[in-house]
Every structure is written in structure tokens, then in C-alpha cells.
Amino acid sequence: xxxxxxxxxxxxxxxxxxxxxxxxxxxxxxxxxxxxxxxxxxxxxxxxxxxxxxxxxxxxxxxxxxxxxxxxxxxxxxxxxxxxxxxxxxxxxxxxxxxxxxxxxxxxxxxxxxxxxxxxxxxxxxxxxxxxxxxxxxxxxxxxxxxxxxxxxxxxxxxxxxxxxxxxxxxxxxxxxxxxxxxxxxxxxxxxxxxxxxxxxxxxxxxxxxxxxxxxxxxxxxxxxxxxxxxxxxxxxxxxxxxxxxxxxxxxxxxxxxxxxxxxxxxxxxxxxxxxxxxxxxxxxxxxxxxxxxxxxxxxxxxxxxxxxxxxxxxxxxxxxxxxxxxxxxxxxxxxxxxxxxxxxxxxxxxxxxxxxxxxxxxxxxxxxxxxxxxxxxxxxxxxxxxxxxxxxxxxxxxxxxxxxxxxxxxxxxxxxxxxxxxxxxxxxxxxxxxxxxxxxxxxxxxxxxxxxxxxxxxxxxxxxxxxxxxxxxxxxxxxxxxxxxxx
Amino acid sequence: xxxxxxxxxxxxxxxxxxxxxxxxxxxxxxxxxxxxxxxxxxxxxxxxxxxxxxxxxxxxxxxxxxxxxxxxxxxxxxxxxxxxxxxxxxxxxxxxxxxxxxxxxxxxxxxxxxxxxxxxxxxxxxxxxxxxxxxxxxxxxxxxxxxxxxxxxxxxxxxxxxxxxxxxxxxxxxxxxxxxxxxxxxxxxxxxxxxxxxxxxxxxxxxxxxxxxxxxxxxxxxxxxxxxxxxxxxxxxxxxxxxxxxxxxxxxxxxxxxxxxxxxxxxxxxxxxxxxxxxxxxxxxxxxxxxxxxxxxxxxxxxxxxxxxxxxxxxxxxxxxxxxxxxxxxxxxxxxxxxxxxxxxxxxxxxxxxxxxxxxxxxxxxxxxxxxxxxxxxxxxxxxxxxxxxxxxxxxxxxxxxxxxxxxxxxxxxxxxxxxxxxxxxxxxxxxxxxxxxxxxxxxxxxxxxxxxx
Numbered sequence: 001x002x003x004x005x006x007x008x009x010x011x012x013x014x015x016x017x018x019x020x021x022x023x024x025x026x027x028x029x030x031x032x033x034x035x036x037x038x039x040x041x042x043x044x045x046x047x048x049x050x051x052x053x054x055x056x057x058x059x060x061x062x063x064x065x066x067x068x069x070x071x072x073x074x075x076x077x078x079x080x081x082x083x084x085x086x087x088x089x090x091x092x093x094x095x096x097x098x099x100x101x102x103x104x105x106x107x108x109x110x111x112x113x114x115x116x117x118x119x120x121x122x123x124x125x126x127x128x129x130x131x132x133x134x135x136x137x138x139x140x141x142x143x144x145x146x147x148x149x150x151x152x153x154x155x156x157x158x159x160x161x162x163x164x165x166x167x168x169x170x171x172x173x174x175x176x177x178x179x180x181x182x183x184x185x186x187x188x189x190x191x192x193x194x195x196x197x198x199x200x201x202x203x204x205x206x207x208x209x210x211x212x213x214x215x216x217x218x219x220x221x222x223x224x225x226x227x228x229x230x231x232x233x234x235x236x237x238x239x240x241x242x243x244x245x246x247x248x249x250x251x252x253x254x255x256x257x258x259x260x261x262x263x264x265x266x267x268x269x270x271x272x273x274x275x276x277x278x279x280x281x282x283x284x285x286x287x288x289x290x291x292x293x294x295x296x297x298x299x300x301x302x303x304x305x306x307x308x309x310x311x312x313x314x315x316x317x318x319x320x321x322x323x324x325x326x327x328x329x330x331x332x333x334x335x336x337x338x339x340x341x342x343x344x345x346x347x348x349x350x351x352x353x354x355x356x357x358x359x360x361x362x363x364x365x366x367x368x369x370x371x372x373x374x375x376x377x378x379x380x381x382x383x384x385x386x387x388x389x390x391x392x393x394x395x396x397x398x399x400x401x402x403x404x405x406x407x408x409x410x411x412x413x414x415x416x417x418x419x420x421x422x423x424x425x426x427x428x429x430x431x432x433x434x435x436x437x438x439x440x441x442x443x444x445x446x447x448x449x450x451x452x453x454x455x456x457x458x459x460x461x462x463x464x465x466x467x468x469x470x471x472x473x474x475x476x477x478x479x480x481x482x483x484x485x486x487x488x
Numbered sequence: 489x490x491x492x493x494x495x496x497x498x499x500x501x502x503x504x505x506x507x508x509x510x511x512x513x514x515x516x517x518x519x520x521x522x523x524x525x526x527x528x529x530x531x532x533x534x535x536x537x538x539x540x541x542x543x544x545x546x547x548x549x550x551x552x553x554x555x556x557x558x559x560x561x562x563x564x565x566x567x568x569x570x571x572x573x574x575x576x577x578x579x580x581x582x583x584x585x586x587x588x589x590x591x592x593x594x595x596x597x598x599x600x601x602x603x604x605x606x607x608x609x610x611x612x613x614x615x616x617x618x619x620x621x622x623x624x625x626x627x628x629x630x631x632x633x634x635x636x637x638x639x640x641x642x643x644x645x646x647x648x649x650x651x652x653x654x655x656x657x658x659x660x661x662x663x664x665x666x667x668x669x670x671x672x673x674x675x676x677x678x679x680x681x682x683x684x685x686x687x688x689x690x691x692x693x694x695x696x697x698x699x700x701x702x703x704x705x706x707x708x709x710x711x712x713x714x715x716x717x718x719x720x721x722x723x724x725x726x727x728x729x730x731x732x733x734x735x736x737x738x739x740x741x742x743x744x745x746x747x748x749x750x751x752x753x754x755x756x757x758x759x760x761x762x763x764x765x766x767x768x769x770x771x772x773x774x775x776x777x778x779x780x781x782x783x784x785x786x787x788x789x790x791x792x793x794x795x796x797x798x799x800x801x802x803x804x805x806x807x808x809x810x811x812x813x814x815x816x817x818x819x820x821x822x823x824x825x826x827x828x829x830x831x832x833x834x835x836x837x838x839x840x841x842x843x844x845x846x847x848x849x850x851x852x853x854x855x856x857x858x859x860x861x862x863x864x865x866x867x868x869x870x871x872x873x874x875x876x877x878x879x880x881x882x883x884x885x886x887x888x889x890x891x892x893x894x895x896x897x898x899x900x901x902x903x904x905x906x907x908x909x910x911x912x913x914x915x916x917x918x919x920x921x922x923x924x925x926x927x928x929x930x931x932x933x934x935x936x937x938x939x940x941x942x
Contacts, residue, residue, distance in 0.1 A: 066529070150511075157532050174490070174513035174534040387521060 001485070005060030006072050011053030013076050013145050017083055018046030020132055024087065028125035035123045038090035046083045064155025067484065073142050073162040074479050077467060080141055081105045084133050093126055098456045105463045107133030108141075109470035110347065112220020112317040112439030113430075113462070115452040119225050124206055127223040131213035137470070138217020138247075138347040139187040140164065147180035156180070162475045165344060165352065172255045182259065183251045187347070191216045194243045201235040211236075215243045218348045220317030220439035227319045227447065234303065237320055241310050248275065248314035248342030270382050271343050271354040278353065282309040282337055286330045293327040305330070313337040315349040317439025317447075324446030331442055338432050338441075349437030349469055351401055358386060358394050400473050405431055408465050415458035430454075434462045435469035489513065492554045492579070493533075494540035494570050495561030496523050498825055499585065499622070499848050501531075503558060506849055506870070508533050510931075515549045541569045543577060552578035558852060559584040560620075564591055568614055575615030583618040583852065587735060591619075620852070622844035626798075627739035629842050630821055634725050634744060634794055642711075643865050645876045645926045649910050650903045651708045652679060652867065652874055652926075654701050655718035662718070663698040670696075673717070674710035675912035679703045679902050679928040680872045685831040687868040689898045689930050703867050705874075705902035705926065707910045725793040725819070726750060731778045731808055732799035733757070733764045736823055736844075740796060741771050752787065754778050778808045781815065790815040797822040802829050809838050831869070846870060867928065874902065874928050877941045881921040885940045889918050898930035899937055 025039035064072065084104035085097070094100040099115045106113045107130050116122065136144065140163040146156045157176040172179045191212050198208035210223045224230035228240055249272060256265035266272065286305035290296045296304070304321045311318045312334045323334060341350020358379065365377045379386045408431040416422035421444045429441030430451070440447040451459070468476045478484050489512045493504045496518035504527070508514045514533040517540040518524050524535045538545035540561065551557065557574040559567035564586045571582035632642065642653040657663055662670060667678055667690060681690050682701035696702065704714055726749060730741045733755035741751050741764070751771035755761050758775050765773040776783045778797075784790070795812035797805035802824045809820035821840045824830050833841040846866060864875040879886050885893050890901045890913055901913040905924040911917055919925060929937045 157528075171534055174515050174532075175508075175511075176532050178513070 001067050001071065002060050004057045005064070006068050006075060007053050008057040008059060009072055010075055010079055011050045011057065012149065013141065014050030014079060014083055015047050015054065016145060016148065017080055017136070017141070018043050018050055020136060021046060021087065021129070023132060024125040024129040027128050028123065031124055033123035033125055035087065035091040035125045038087050039125060041090055042086040045086060064158065066158050069155050069158030070162050070475055070478055073159055074471065074476050076142050077108065077471060081108050081467070084108060087126065087129050091123070091126055093122060098459055099452070102451065102459045102463055103130065104133060105466050107219070107221065108137035109437050109466040110134050110137045110217045110219040110315070110349065111434055111437045111466045112214065113434060113451050114221065115450060117450060117452050119223060124223070127210055130221045131210040131219070134217045134219030134221055135191070135213040138219060139184055143180045144184055146177055147184045150177055163471065165346065165349065165472055172252050182255050186251050186254050186258070187216060190243065190246055194239065197239045198236060201233060201239055203231060203236060207231070211240065215240055215316065216247050216347065218244065218247050218314045218316040218342065218437070222318065228307070229320045237303070237307055240318060241307055244310050244314045244316050245279065247316070248346045248348045250343045250345035252345045268382055270357060274357055275343050275353045278340065279309060279313055282313065282333055286333055289327050289329045308334065309337060312438060313340065314342045315436050315438045319440060319447035322446065322448040324442055324448065335429060335432065335442065338436050338438050341436050350435070351398065355394050355398055357381070358391060359398060362391055362395065397473060400477070401435070404465065404468060404473060405435055408435070408461055411461045412458055415455055415461070419453065419455070430462060431465060434465040437466060437469050489555040490550070490553055492517060492549050492551060492557040492574070494557065494559045496527050497560065497562055499845055500560040501527060502827065502845050503560065503849055503852050504533055505531055517545060517549055541566050541573065543573055546573055546577055554579040556581045556583065564588050568616060571616040572614050581617045582615055583620055584616045585620045585622065585848070587621055587623055620848055622848050623735040623739060625847045626736050626823055626842055626844045627743060629847065630740050630796060631743045633821065633840065634728065643874060645874070645903070645905070645924065649708060649905050650705065650926055651711050652703055652705050652902070653711060653714070654703050654868065655714070657696055657698060657700045657702055657718065662696055664695060666693050666695045668692055673713045674706060676704050676706035676710070676714060677900060677902055677912055679705045679874065679900055680867045682868040687872045689872060689900050689928055701868060705928070706912065727792045728794045728796065729754065729789050729792045729812070729817070731795065731797045732805070733760050733773070734798060734800060737798040738764050738767070740798065741768055745769065745771055752789070752792070779804070779811065781811060784812065784815060790817065792817050794819040794821065800825070802826055806833050806836070806838060810836070813837055870931065872928060872930050873934060874926060875934070875937065877925045877927065879919055879921050879923045879925055879941065883921070883941045885919055886921050887918060893940060896933045896936040898933045900928045902926040902928050
């Protein structure tokens with residue numbers, strides 16, 4: 001493995017990241033707030049170190065192999081999170097470095113779990129930077145990198161595969177760079193649309209911008225303490241719901257719709273149908289629960305349940321209501337949605353609907369085989385047959401997903417033993433929420449609370465969960481297998 | 489360009505890899521899932537699992553916007569069908585690998601009555617623009633080496649007026665001299681040098697080393713004088729052994745037989761031996777094992793002038809030719825399916841290894857090139873190409889001299905052919921529309937060269 005070559009590209013990646021710090025810097029200078037110096041220094045450090053790493057290392061002959069690509073992706077995410085911390089650290093936003101890092105990791109992985117106790121008192125430039133980290137992390141910094149630089153050849157395909165969420169997601173076009181360009185332009189296009197829509201709905205520019213930058217990546221940071229509830233506007237909620245749903249759809253389907261004019265791909269897609277049905281079922285069931293147990297009016301109940309269901313299932317994590325005080329059924333339903341997550345190839349996190357579908361079909365086939373062992377039953381997705389290796393990968397991934405949750409659940413339970421109010425639900429929901437890149441959990445990490453009180457060890461465990469969850473486990477965990485580093 | 493490659497065998501994979509590296513959009517269609525998986529892992533191309541000879545799969549591969557479809561599955565009939573369908577569905581150009589020589593010519597249907605016109609079916613009628621027959625081209629190349637006095641095949645340009653030939657620098661007269669100091673008896677340009685497995689376009693002050701392979705561009709008629717400079721005269725080839733009676737072996741034996749050479753063909757398969765014994769008029773067909781020295785000595789192989797190994801197995805070819813060399817055959821030629829073996833085989837003592845794959849790749853890349861290129865063979869490996877352009881009136885280089893436009897790095901002008909005259913640069917003569925210009929370019933500089941002629 002040519003670590004120096006990987007460093008070369010990591011350097012370039014960091015330079016791009018540094019360039020994005022210019023946006024909050026400009027904002028800070030215009031507003032004249034206290035964070036200008038922090039952003040100026042952070043930009044200088046990031047771009048400077050990036051350029052240094054880039055210049056001091058060789059380009060390397062030949063293309064990146066798979067291992068190098070994986071190291072580049074995993075390293076890129078870790079470095080982005082570390083460098084993203086610099087503005088927070090210099091501006092003194094957080095009392096300690098762990099908190100700053102938590103916020104940065106939570107941003108890039110589009111989790112949206114915050115440790116800020118009072119958001120509105122922060123300089124707007126800092127809030128803008130939080131949202132920008134989410135926007136970059138949503139469609140993927142590595143994919144953006146591939147779209148910008150035509151230098152990686154086949155290595156680029158490994159990179160995009162390692163970063164894009166979902167099984168078999170990835171290539172839409174013959175050249176992987178065109179795919180990266182297509183998904184990023186779709187992503188930027190939808191973001192622009194949402195911004196305009198929110199402005200029309202009457203939101204001030206800054207709020208519209210931060211909400212947009214957090215909606216499309218299914219992130220969840222807002223510039224307000226009360227999330228979207230602070231705007232108290234049905235129009236804003238409607239727009240945000242619409243774009244969250246969009247962000248949770250496989251972007252490949254939009255590619256076929258807009259570039260190839262094949263709406264059939266969109267309409268006949270199994271995953272999309274299941275995704276939309278689940279959203280609708282969850283919203284209706286929760287609304288009924290709210291009407292029966294909280295005596296809510298039907299309209300209000302549906303408004304709240306639909307926003308919360310969409311926000312949780314797409315793993316965004318916005319809130320318009322404190323769903324932690326909702327009846328047991330609604331809370332449990334939301335926890336299940338947190339586990340399922342959005343579609344493959346979207347910006348959402350968690351297990352992905354497609355894996356659930358495959359797993360259910362697979363289990364059903366096993367039942368059929370139990371009473372007729374000689375039956376040959378292929379696993380169909382729409383018209384296509386899913387080959388056995390793909391099924392094995394999905395089963396393996398799901399098992400690993402739950403093992404990760406179990407492990408982290410035990411760690412969090414140990415960490416929280418002496419914290420007042422900390423129950424098992426806190427441990428479980430914080431882990432499920434972080435691995436799935438959702439944001440809010442239940443109990444004392446619910447939508448009205450934050451993650452500030454968690455001890456540093458717990459924060460570390462959750463950060464690991466977020467990174468591992470964003471890169472869908474394998475990419476990160478491969479780095480911890482000894483044979484990854486050995487010669488072949 | 490958008491190119492579909494149907495069939496990801498050795499040839500398909502290699503062609504797709506070359507085209508993807510040249511930054512073309514490539515989709516590979518292949519029916520075996522395992523093969524697709526390995527393509528997906530190694531190349532920046534889109535892959536589709538399925539039978540490319542069906543309209544459904546072709547549509548999925550967006551054949552309607554394909555500039556070129558290359559059908560290289562291992563079945564002639566499938567390839568022809570793919571091209572036919574692709575053309576019907578809107579592909580601009582089609583190329584098919586067709587191995588059976590009966591397919592590559594004209595088909596003439598029998599006339600129903602004496603007065604009725606006979607219907608001629610050409611490959612073009614089937615929608616095939618280019619027929620690639622690797623075996624025929626390989627056999628031609630091998631025969632070209634043996635029927636002339638040159639150690640390696642030459643490439644012809646401008647209707648045969650200009651040639652590029654490879655010479656090995658063995659004697660001291662030329663070694664350790666820089667190109668600028670060498671004076672040739674006739675106008676000629678050293679277009680490329682192949683040194684320890686790498687081929688490159690030399691700078692004017694490049695020093696030739698002993699053991700280099702030098703590629704020379706010159707007028708065909710003056711080539712003999714260059715040959716005498718480089719290589720000691722060889723006695724002509726009379727007795728040739730062909731090992732392997734496959735398609736290539738048969739074509740070579742048949743061709744050499746026509747040239748009046750004495751041929752012995754060896755194959756292990758009795759049925760195949762009987763088949764080709766019936767088809768060859770004078771050649772001796774031997775059934776036996778060419779890895780058995782006793783058998784070879786018994787059959788008088790050591791006194792042959794050349795040993796050609798053409799079996800499907802590269803390893804067997806290499807081994808047998810080394811054995812023949814050891815027994816005293818002066819020239820050994822092998823065919824290699826794996827391009828990686830070409831330089832390896834030559835390094836361990838085989839005189840010439842020819843790869844069908846590189847032949848096909850060169851045909852295809854020539855086809856893909858724009859800008860009036862009419863032929864673009866590779867020179868020694870796949871790093872350097874010799875490209876023949878016919879200058880159009882609107883080309884950037886028309887009415888200007890080569891010195892005036894300035895060629896990019898890694899590019900040399902080889903020759904300019906106009907009517908009956910051939911001029912060899914460096915000179916300041918102005919290029920007219922209609923001139924054939926032969927440019928030698930490293931692969932990376934090819935796009936820049938193409939722009940000059942657009």
C-alpha cells in the first residue's frame with residue numbers, strides 16, 4: 001500500500017475543505033462577528049497543510065488500488081472531521097475539544113446530534129459552518145472530489161463505491177466521474193430549489209440557507225434551539241417535508257428521470273414504493289395514536305406525525321414537536337423508522353429500505369424452502385433477480401449493523417450508569433440514532449434535549465458510531481483488520 | 489465517444505481497458521456474471537450482464553447513442569448478429585470479430601435462373617463496418633516476417649510507399665551514438681526506440697544503446713540499405729516447422745506453402761492432423777508431442793530454418809520454441825494470447841512473440857480515432873502509435889509546415905507522402921491538403937495530434 005500516494009490525494013481533499021471555509025469567513029466579515037479571526041486562521045491552516053501534504057508526496061504511478069481507495073475514503077472522512085473542528089476550537093464555541101469534534105463529526109456524517117446548549121447565541125458564521133459540514137457530508141466529500149478532479153481512473157470507482165450508501169448503488173454512467181457529477185449537480189439543484197421555496201415561504205435568507213443546507217443531506221442542524229418548530233409555519237414544514245422525502249430517494253432514479261427521460265425507472269422501483277408506503281403508514285398510524293391518546297385534532301395530529309415520521313425515517317432529525325412526550329406506540333414506531341432509514345443511493349443513513357426488502361424476501365424464501373427443500377426460488381427485485389453474493393453481502397451487513405448497535409449499546413449503558421435520568425432507552429436510542437446518522441434519540445437525548453451532558457467516553461463511542469454508520473460499516477471496519485495493512 | 493464492447497473475453501477486456509484509459513465512455517456487455525464482476529473491479533466502465541445479441545440488452549446499453557459497438561464474443565455468428573441489431577437500433581459504426589474466413593468476404597447467393605441477377609451480400613449489408621479477424625492478421629504478420637529478409641514485420645503506410653521497420657542494434661557501429669550524430673545513407677527517421685520492454689519516442693539527442701530495438705521510418709525502396717546497416721545478411725528461410733494446427737497455424741502453413749517453402753506441421757490431436765493434412769497440399773503433417781526432444785530430432789526439426797509455435801497455450805508455445813532454439817533452430821516465433829507474455833518471451837530467448845490481442849487493439853483504436861486517421865498501428869507494445877493522416881483542406885495543419893505548427897512533446901513526424909514523392913522530415917515543406925502524413929506519437933499525445941488534423 002502506498003500511503004504517501006494516499007496522503008497526496010488527502011492533501012487535495014483538505015484543500016477543497018479549506019476553500020469551503022471561505023464561505024463562513026465571508027459571512028463573518030460581513031456581519032462583523034467575533035469568529036472572523038477563527039475562520040481566517042482555520043482556512044489558512046487547512047489550505048496550508050493540505051497544500052503541503054499535496055506537494056510533499058508523490059502522485060504515484062498507476063491507479064489507486066482498492067485498499068488505497070478505502071484508506072483514502074476512511075482517512076478523508078476522519079481528516080475532514082478533524083479539520084472541520086478548527087473553526088469551532090478557535091472561536092471558542094465549545095468548552096473542550098471533544099465537544100468541538102463531536103459537533104464536527106455529527107456535521108459531516110449528517111447526523112445532526114448537537115452538543116450546543118444554546119444555538120441562537122452563537123455567531124451566524126459558526127452556525128453556517130455547521131450546516132456546510134452537513135451539506136458536504138450529505139452527497140459525500142469523496143464523491144465531490146471525484147467529480148472535481150479527473151485524476152483517479154478506476155480508483156475513482158472504488159472511492160465512490162466505498163462512500164455511496166446502499167448496496168449496488170453507484171455507477172449510473174460509463175465513466176464514474178460523470179456519475180459523481182450527475183449526483184452532485186442533482187443535489188445542488190435540489191438545494192437551490194429548496195432555498196428559493198423557503199424564501200418564498202417567507203423565511204429570512206440566513207434561516208432558509210441553514211435549513212436548506214441541512215435538509216438535502218438529511219442532516220438536521222438548524223440555527224434555532226427549537227429546530228423547525230421555531231418558524232411555526234405550515235408552509236415551511238410542508239417544503240421541508242417535501243425535500244426530506246426527495247433527499248431520501250435514490251438519486252439514481254432522478255438521473256434516469258431527468259437525464260434519460262425514463263420515468264418508468266422511478267415509478268416501478270420497488271425500493272421507492274416501499275419507502276413511500278412505509279412513510280405513509282407510519283404517519284397515519286402515529287396520527288391515530290396521537291388522536292386517541294393525546295386528544296389531538298386530526299389535522300394537527302397528521303401535521304405533526306407526518307413531519308416527525310419523514311424527519312426520522314429519512315434520518316434528517318429535524319423536529320416540530322417533542323416526540324419524546326408522545327405515547328409509547330408513537331415513540332416505538334419512530335425508533336423502528338430510525339433503524340430502517342432511507343433509500344440506497346440517497347443522502348439518508350441507517351440500514352436502507354432496500355436491505356429490509358431483501359431481508360424480508362430472503363426470510364420468506366427460507367420459509368418456503370423449509371417445507372419444500374427442492375424448490376428453487378430466486379429473489380426478485382422488480383424484474384431483476386438478485387444474485388447470491390449480493391444477498392450474502394446484505395445479510396452480512398445487516399448482522400454487522402446490529403452487532404455494532406449491541407456493542408455500542410453496552411458501552412453507552414456502562415458510561416451512563418451514574419448520570420441522573422439516564423435509562424436504557426437513552427443508551428439504545430442514542431446508539432441507534434448515531435449509527436443511523438439521525439440525530440435526536442428518545443428519553444434524555446430526545447428532540448428537546450442535546451448530547452452535551454454525555455461523558456467524553458460516551459461521546460467518543462457515539463462519534464465512532466456516526467463515522468462507521470455513514471460509511472456503512474465495512475469501509476471503516478476494514479481498517480481494523482490486521483490483514484488490511486499486511487502485504488496481501 | 490460512446491462505445492459498447494460486447495463480450496469481455498481477453499480481447500474485449502483489453503480493448504475496453506484501452507478505450508476507458510483514453511477517456512472514452514465505455515459500456516461492457518457480457519453474459520457471465522463472474523467476468524462482469526472482475527471487469528467492474530478493474531475498469532472504469534459501465535457493465536451490463538446479459539446477451540448482447542438481444543434488442544432488450546442493447547437498448548439497456550443505450551445502443552441508440554453509441555458511436556461504435558465492438559462485438560468480440562467468442563462466437564462469430566453472435567458477433568455478426570450483434571452488429572446487425574446494433575445498426576438497426578441506431579449505432580453509428582460497428583465492428584465484429586469474425587474468425588471464420590468464410591464469413592469475411594462476400595457471400596454470393598446462387599442464381600435461381602441464368603438470367604436472374606445474383607445477389608451479393610457484403611458484411612456491410614449485415615451492418616458490419618469493420619471485420620476483425622485476429623487469426624488472419626496474425627498469420628499475415630508471421631508470414632510477412634518469414635517471406636522477406638527482415639527479422640520482424642513491417643508496417644506499410646501511404647499505399648506501401650512508406651514503411652516502418654524494427655531493427656535490433658547489436659553491432660557496435662551504431663551503439664552509443666546519439667541520434668543527431670548518425671548519418672543514414674538514405675533519408676530516414678528513428679521513430680521510436682524500444683528499450684528493456686518500454687517503447688518511447690526519442691528526443692533528438694537520444695543515445696542509442698546496444699540491445700535497443702529501433703523503429704525506422706523510410707521510403708520502402710531505401711529500406712534494404714538500412715537493413716544492411718543494422719543486421720548482418722541472413723540466408724533466406726526454406727524449411728519451416730509450424731507447431732499447432734489451429735486456425736493461425738493452418739493459415740500460416742497454407743500461406744507459406746504457396747510461397748514455395750517446405751513445411752512441417754506438428755499437432756497432438758490426431759483428428760485435427762487428418763483434417764489439415766487433407767487441406768494442405770504439400771506440407772508434411774506430423775502427429776506428436778513437440779515438447780519431446782527425441783520426437784523433434786527424429787523428425788529432423790533441428791535443421792529447420794524457423795520454428796513457429798501457434799497453439800492456444802502461451803506457455804506451451806514458449807517452452808517448445810525454447811526447446812527448438814536449444815536444438816539449433818535459428819529463428820523462433822510464437823503467438824501469445826496474453827499481451828504480458830510478449831516482452832517476457834522475448835526476454836528469455838524467443839526471437840519474436842506476436843500477440844493477437846495487440847493486433848486487434850490496434851485495429852480498434854485506429855477505428856476509434858478521429859481527425860482523418862486512416863490507420864494507426866501500435867509500434868512495439870502499446871505505448872507508441874504510428875498514425876497515418878490524410879490532410880483535409882480544413883485541418884489546422886493544412887498549408888503550414890510542421891516546423892511552423894510545432895509538434896507536442898513525444899511526437900515525431902515520420903514522413904509526408906504526396907503523389908509519388910515521399911519526403912522525410914525534418915524539413916520546412918508545407919503540407920498540402922490530400923497529403924498523407926505519418927506521425928509517430930506516444931499514446932498520451934495522440935489527442936493533441938488529432939487536433940492538428942481536425
